[in-house]
Amino acid sequence: MNTKRIALVLLGCSMVVVSVAQAQIKHLEMRVEGMT
């Protein structure tokens, strides 16, 4: 019973960590003038 509860807690924590880690700037693109 305890093992199941611990597994659920760990699963919940890992989902939170993954969710935070995936929030990010993925790409930036600039159009510039005067470049030689």
Next chain:
Amino acid sequence: MKQHLGRQSGVQNVEVSLLDGKVDVTPKEDGQIDPAQLLKATYDSGVTVAEMDMTARGKIVKDSSGRLTLQVEPNRSFAFAPNDLSKGLESLAGTPTTVTLRGQLYKKREGKKKRELSAPLTLLILEVQKKE
């Protein structure tokens, strides 16, 4: 310019296309990239930025003044410039839903040679790519 931008914090790779004046920046996964700093660094290298677009993933949150923002890191968020797409995301504010957006962070105003670099960047949503 490529080398100058490549030295900025959080930058993984910079691709410059001389032909169409396009600069592609791939951020590192550490999330340390700062678009405002990148914009300043580009100006410092003697080039004028006409437009800056960003693709980012994050959560919709309201800031202290009630504006909708995209939070991409715990300490970094971008306020939305109001449009139909930003209105459609209002219901997601404060929820765990993660969205992937493409939007315009900066566009040079006609007649102005240089922007005020101190002004905060706002995100004009061009496309909502994903909601999870």
